[in-house]
Amino acid sequence: MLSIGEFSKICKVSTKTLRYYDEIGLIHPEDINPENGYRYYSIRQLKEMLLINRLKSYHFSLEEIKTMINVEENQAEEKLIFGLQRKRKEVQAKIHAYEYTLTQLNQDILRADMGKSMMSWLDDIEVELSETQPMNILYIRQMMSSDDYALGYEKYFSRLYERIAVNKLTLLGTPMTIYHSPEYNPAGNDTEFAIPIEETVRETRYLHGSLCAKSVLKGPYAELTSVYAKLREWVDDEGYDLAQSPYEVYVTDHQQAGVPEDIVTEVYFPIKKKER
Structure with a gap:
């Protein structure tokens, strides 16, 4: 058996931290002397502590580590591999984000x-006139706060795809989001998630075709703000007004894209000529 001090020294973890780990149920001493309260750890617990340290170095939270290692023995390896694979995806996403920032x-x-001006990159964003065709869309319209968007897109598009599969509907296009709010409000924005389909069923509507200012973004969604600014400037410079709510069409699935730079998003501003 190892005293808490010796165990602490070998694993490079303070005795205060070891006591805290005991309190939260992460790793318990093998034995506690009832007379003096001295804590002792077994030799086999060295591996357990080293695993905890390794998982911490991967930026797992203590609660996540506890969930991964405190399981039935026959499930331990599967749980650990699943957690490592999920963390690898998170790290890869962060690496790609930093590479893009660099x-x-x-x-x-x-x-x-x-x-050149730092903002001259806006000149590289191309805008074109596009005459869109009318389409029948299956939709969900929802008030979305700024915190909802990240998970909301997956949630509501998944529901739409589920309805399409269950009801054997005919898919005619890729997912799109229509933004109806006249201004941005972090507390809630009127957002419509839609997928073009052939059949007219409950919770479908007709989206009219129109003349649009269109731009294509090849890159992460974070750059969409720049595209919107460029489109709005172009619309005004060319003597147009906005006629309907702007919308985005997701040509590629971000989950299928190897890197953020592979994501393709079309942005449409329905427009009409300014009244003189």
Whole structure:
């Protein structure tokens, strides 16, 4: 058996932390002397503590680690592998995000070295006129707070795809989001999730075709704000007014894209000529 001090020294974990781990049920001493309260750990617990340290280095929370290691022995390996695979995806996503940020920084520095404005990259966003065709859409319309969006997209599109599968409906296009609120409100925005289908059933509606200012974003969704700004500027410069709510069409599924730069999103601003 190892005293708490020796165990602490080997594993590079303070005795205060070991007592805390005991309190939260992460790792308990093998034995506690009832007379003096001294804590002792077994040799086999060294591996357990090293595993905890390893998982902490992967940025798992203590609660996540507890869930992963405090399971039935026949489930332990499966639970651990599942957790590691999920964490790998999170780390890869962060790496891609930093790589994209680094690319943007390098581009901004290059523009500055060439004597260009940092915001000159907006000039690279192309806008074109597009005549869209009418379509029948299966939809869910929902008030969405700023905190809802990340999970909301997956939630509501999944529901729509489930209805399409259950009712054997004919898919005619990729998912789209229509933004109906006249202004952005972090507390709630009128958002419509839709998928074009052939059949007219309950919870479908007709989306009219129209003349649109269109731009295509190839990159992460975080860049959509720039596309919206460019489109709005173009609409005003070309003598148009917005006619209906703007919408996005997700040409590629972000889960299928290898890196964020592979994501393709079309943005449409339905427009009409300004009244003189």
